[in-house]
Each structure stands twice: as structure tokens, then as C-alpha cells.
Amino acid sequence: MTSSASLPSTATAVARDPWRSHPVRIVRITDEIPGVRTYEVAFEDRAVREAFRFAPGQFNMLHLPGIGEAAISISSNRRFPATLAHTVRAVGNVTTAMSRLNENDCILVRGPFGTPWPLDASVDEVSPGGELIFVAGGLGLASQRAAILDAAHDRRRFGRVVVIHGAKTPGGLLYAREYDAWRSAGIEVELVVDDSGGGDSGGDRGWRGAIGTVVTALERLSFNPAKATILCCGPDAMMAAVGRIAVARGVEEARVFLSLERNMACAVGHCGLCQFGPEFVCKDGPVFPYDRIAGFLAVPRL
Amino acid sequence: MHATDELPLERPTAGVWVWLPKAGFQRLIDALAATHRVVGPQVVDAAVVLADLARAEQLPAGVVDEQDGGRYRLRSDPEAGWFDHVVGPHSLKNFLFPARETVASFSREGGSWRQEEAAPADERPIAVIGARGCDLEALRVQDRVFLEGGYVDPAYARRRRGLFVVAVNCRRAAATCFCHSMGCGPAATHSFDLALTEHGERFACEVGSAAGADLLARAFPEPLLPCSADDVAQAKRVPEELASRMHARESVAGEPRPRSLDTEGIRDLLFSNLEHPRWEEVATRCLSCTNCTLVCPTCFCSSVTEVADLSGDRVDRERQWASCFTLDHARIHGGSVRSTTASRYRQWLTHKLAGWIDQFGSSGCTGCGRCITWCPVGIDLTEEVAAIRATDGSVAGPSPQPETPR
Numbered sequence: 179m180t181s182s183a184s185l186p187s188t189a190t191a192v193a194r195d196p197w198r199s200h201p202v203r204i205v206r207i208t209d210e211i212p213g214v215r216t217y218e219v220a221f222e223d224r225a226v227r228e229a230f231r232f233a234p235g236q237f238n239m240l241h242l243p244g245i246g247e248a249a250i251s252i253s254s255n256r257r258f259p260a261t262l263a264h265t266v267r268a269v270g271n272v273t274t275a276m277s278r279l280n281e282n283d284c285i286l287v288r289g290p291f292g293t294p295w296p297l298d299a300s301v302d303e304v305s306p307g308g309e310l311i312f313v314a315g316g317l318g319l320a321s322q323r324a325a326i327l328d329a330a331h332d333r334r335r336f337g338r339v340v341v342i343h344g345a346k347t348p349g350g351l352l353y354a355r356e357y358d359a360w361r362s363a364g365i366e367v368e369l370v371v372d373d374s375g376g377g378d379s380g381g382d383r384g385w386r387g388a389i390g391t392v393v394t395a396l397e398r399l400s401f402n403p404a405k406a407t408i409l410c411c412g413p414d415a416m417m418a419a420v421g422r423i424a425v426a427r428g429v430e431e432a433r434v435f436l437s438l439e440r441n442m443a444c445a446v447g448h449c450g451l452c453q454f455g456p457e458f459v460c461k462d463g464p465v466f467p468y469d470r471i472a473g474f475l476a477v478p479r480l
Numbered sequence: 481m482h483a484t485d486e487l488p489l490e491r492p493t494a495g496v497w498v499w500l501p502k503a504g505f506q507r508l509i510d511a512l513a514a515t516h517r518v519v520g521p522q523v524v525d526a527a528v529v530l531a532d533l534a535r536a537e538q539l540p541a542g543v544v545d546e547q548d549g550g551r552y553r554l555r556s557d558p559e560a561g562w563f564d565h566v567v568g569p570h571s572l573k574n575f576l577f578p579a580r581e582t583v584a585s586f587s588r589e590g591g592s593w594r595q596e597e598a599a600p601a602d603e604r605p606i607a608v609i610g611a612r613g614c615d616l617e618a619l620r621v622q623d624r625v626f627l628e629g630g631y632v633d634p635a636y637a638r639r640r641r642g643l644f645v646v647a648v649n650c651r652r653a654a655a656t657c658f659c660h661s662m663g664c665g666p667a668a669t670h671s672f673d674l675a676l677t678e679h680g681e682r683f684a685c686e687v688g689s690a691a692g693a694d695l696l697a698r699a700f701p702e703p704l705l706p707c708s709a710d711d712v713a714q715a716k717r718v719p720e721e722l723a724s725r726m727h728a729r730e731s732v733a734g735e736p737r738p739r740s741l742d743t744e745g746i747r748d749l750l751f752s753n754l755e756h757p758r759w760e761e762v763a764t765r766c767l768s769c770t771n772c773t774l775v776c777p778t779c780f781c782s783s784v785t786e787v788a789d790l791s792g793d794r795v796d797r798e799r800q801w802a803s804c805f806t807l808d809h810a811r812i813h814g815g816s817v818r819s820t821t822a823s824r825y826r827q828w829l830t831h832k833l834a835g836w837i838d839q840f841g842s843s844g845c846t847g848c849g850r851c852i853t854w855c856p857v858g859i860d861l862t863e864e865v866a867a868i869r870a871t872d873g874s875v876a877g878p879s880p881q882p883e884t885p886r
Contacts, residue, residue, distance in 0.1 A: 195634050199586075439812060
């Protein structure tokens, strides 16, 4: 017996089970920077592998049974979705357990989830003479790599493309082996570090790049605010500063996009853990236009 | 299902009102129990809770509850009917979104993990007796979370589909009740299969669905006496009169002050006062105990724990209720985003009364008052909102150092 009076019509719709995960094989593990590795995985089930599509900026839930799940950006080229790359820093239970895995080990994946970087709105046909400026603090670059590879692949469709990437030290710059390829595809790569390591610590005396943060690098960058779209990922405080600087330089708030990170258990707006003001970071984000969240980003401990 | 021509002419249909004698209530329970797990209000450990109900005598007849901030007491009242208590700590949430359940299971064979197909649920559909207007609004609010937010939670959907609701129109409000402010009570107006209005030795029973009509037809093969137009009008006046007393905030001598909540512009009021000093003030009283979120009929936060067997080759993912009052709720690497009690209370209140409107198009509060009653220190959200409204725009000084996480 069913209670028709009390059943909303959508409940009868057959919907994808949000708890469905699919086994993947780790096909390659690459050491990136200290404590950070990239795990390339492939779905074991061919039908799943062939059906899987994602957009740059989206994330997967990586599941290590018995340990837990972690929300990790998909950082690979979407033109080759047969293997999906996830760049992970070993900081929590799940990511530390991941660091003990080997190639050919099996884990599980749910996804993809979340909103993508708005690349389509930044192509030349839509926004002629546009300037697409990626700003990535530390591991934030992982959430942008798929978008950068898109821009590199379709370079002619975009106006100017700039990647500003910063880390504490030169050794913390992510995907360093790829910068030459990005540059030869016509992308400007601006690198900046807090500490060149060349001082008393006697570190990397060869650093010739900028000293500072991605925020100071954005302040220094010469660009046309009326034509710029800023895509930013990093710690909250850094993104708040980038948002303020971009707006101060005359970029419309709606053309600044930030990718947030929060705790999440479900990725589909059911568990409530990722809430940020009225937003669910998992499904309303992680990529948000700055005008939508600027007020909340300015409030400590929200 | 019978063909229409086999049914007695008097068979009730949705929208019809009939008289249900209290003496026949057991037959209603029995007919429901043939197809459903029946739960209803009863006194357990000095509180009216929702629990498995087999006999009409288990209902808390002659019992009323006195509720106030941090206070809940039962007393007997010879004048009281079967449902003149209001709401206890339980709500429909306890049954549709249980505090702990397995959402997925995995096993490892030959180095490969496989998700096990969910075993066909052998659980019986649930029938709830005694749901109030606020409970039904909470049901609708949770439906929006679990069924209408773009993704459907399969277990909630399954239980929701089987749910049968016997609602009750309130004749009495506790001092903590403010459903009238939230526009969802005291009358039960939707989402029920049957709705009862108590009247002496019988109930005026409104049929809300075909399933409700079927149940009456099975429980009472002989036709029930239909309510006259006057009977219906009189029954409808019961919650209406209670609503006007609640609106008038009529204080009864010796009883606590009745609550109300001014919801005018409440979203913008709260979101424009995120740095109001009241958050720090309430944090000096709030114990971060999570009671308010556990008794709230709409709070839906949960976390997932991995439960492995000894071999580690079989793993269940168990979802359990979570609370924004814990440090774990907003934990990311480097610690909790909301490291202070003030920030956690602010999250709860602003989500419930402001963010919810953006997320789901309605308030997350139904005015049931459970969070007031079951708060061990009697924090009252209606008071907190009123305090912020009275000093709209105040801004706290430099925020204190985050407390050391415990």
C-alpha cells in the first residue's frame, strides 16, 4: 500500500543512487612535490570507463574501503577520460592511507560531482579579446590542471591565457615538468614563491622568479580588467584576497571564480557538512562566482 | 484493490469526513498492522515518544506535557483526551531518516573491491499515528532535502513511499510551540492519509488519500457515520481557535510565556548580522551538546563511518546523524573551520532560518519548539532572533582568539 497523498511526484522518478561507487585500478603513481602524489586510475568496468565524462573543476569521491572517502579534483585531460588523475597531499586519514597504495591496487570512485570552471564563457567567440587568468596557490593548481590542458588544447579559441602559480618554496611548485609544454602552447606561466630558499637556509640559489604570493603576482600582472576572467583556487584567505584585488583592479565580481574546499561525506547535498553560508560546496560549488560568496568569504569561521 | 462497483456506496474517499469512534480505534491499528509497522505516541521514561504501537491503550490518554526552555514534564489531566500532549523528542525523522543506517556495502575478492547490491529491504512500511501539523511540515522539508535536491536518497525514498500518516489536529499548544509563526500548524493540512480531530468519545476523521480511504474500508466494513457539514465546520474550528489563541500569545496564569517568531525579512536580518555580538553572548550559555540538532525534525546533517569486519575484506559504510555543533562537522585539513561555539551556534541558527530559504525555498524551522525544550540550558531560538532584531546592525569588537579545540 502506498500513500499517494503524501508522496511528492519526484520521489517516483528513478534516480541514480548517489552511494554507488565503481572500482578503479591505480595505473600510475607519480611523485609530484614532497608529500604530494598523482594517482592515475582507470575504471575496471569498461562500460563505466566509456560512459564517464567530467568537466574541468569537478571532483571525485575517492573511496578506500575501511578508511573513508576524500573529495579530490580531477586533474587530468578530459580528452582522455579512460584514466583519471587525482593529485593528493597526504594530510588526513584517507589521503595518508592513499600514500601507502601501490600501482595496480584497487580503490573505488564516486563521481563526478560539482560545478566546473566556466571555460565556455571565456572563449573568444563569447568574450572577444578575453584574458583568462588562472590563479593557483599550492595544491590549488590540481583543480585547474584539467582546465589549463583544455585551454592549451583549444588555444586558438581563447584570447590571452595566464597561469599564476605560487608556493612557499620553489620545490613546492606543482607540475613543474609541464610548464614548458604549457608555455609552448601559448600560455603565460607566472611563478612566485614566498621564500626562494636562497637566504640563510642555503636552499635553491638558482631561483630567478618572483618572490611574494599569488596575490602580489596578480597585483603586478598587467591585464585588461574589462576583458579578464579570473579563476582562482587556494586557501580561503588567499582567495578572499584575490577576489578583493581583482575587484579593486576593475574586474567584475561575476567574472572572478573561486573553488572552495570543505568537509563532505556525500557530495550530493544530503550530508550538510560542506555548507558555506547558504551554499552546498559539493553541488552549488566547488566553483563559485565571487559575487555569490564574497560577503560570506569575508566572515571569519563561517 | 476492489473494482468500484463492488464497494459499498458509503465507502469514504479522499476529502470526506467520517466519525471514528474511540471504541473502534483498535480496529484501525489492527488493519494498519496488517501491512505496516505501526508507531504512535506513548509514555516511555517520563516522556511521550514515538514507538511501536499494538494497542490503543498504549496511547497517552489523559496525559499532557508541560514544556519550557530546558524543561519537559508530564502530568495527568482527567480532562485531557488521547492526543492532548503535543510533541515529544521524537519526530518522523527518527523513522524516515534513522540515526544510523548502512548506505553501501563492499567486499574484496582477488584484490578487487565490489559494491554489494543492496539486499531487498525486508523492513515493513511505516505507519505513524499522531503526527502534528509541524511534523508534516518537517516531512515536507526533509522531502526537499532527500528527494528534490537533484539527487534522491534511495533508502529515504523507499521508506517515504511506504509511509502512512494518521495526523492529529492539535487542541492544545505547549509554551514552546510556535507553529503559528511558521505557517504550518496547528492544523494538519497536507501529507496525511487520515487526520483526526478529537471530540469526546470519537474523532472527526478527515480522509486525505485513497490509501486512507482503503484503510477505513478494511478496518470498518460497516460504513462509518459521515460528519455533517456542521460537524466538519466545528472540527475545523478546533485548530483555528488554538491558532488564534497562539497568535494572541495568551498567557495562562502559572504557565510559561508562549513563544512566537517574527519571520519578517528573517533571511536578510540574519545574514546581515553574521558578526553580531549576540553570537558570542549565546556561546557563553551554549554547551555545544548537539541536543537541538538531534531533536530537530528537519536537521539532516550526517557523516559516514567505515565499518570493516576483522579481515578487512568486508566493509559497510554507515551513515549517522551529525551535528554542526561538533568540531568534526566542518573539519578540513588544518582543523575545524568553525572552531568556536559562537561560530557553530551561528551556523545552526542561520542555516535553519536563513540559508535554508536559499537552499530549499522554505524555512528549516517548523515552530515545533523541540530545540527549546530539549536544550539543557534552555536556549530559545525565538529569543535569540528577537535579540538580534532588536539590535540589528550591531557588530562585535575584534573577535576573540578561537578557543582551543577540545
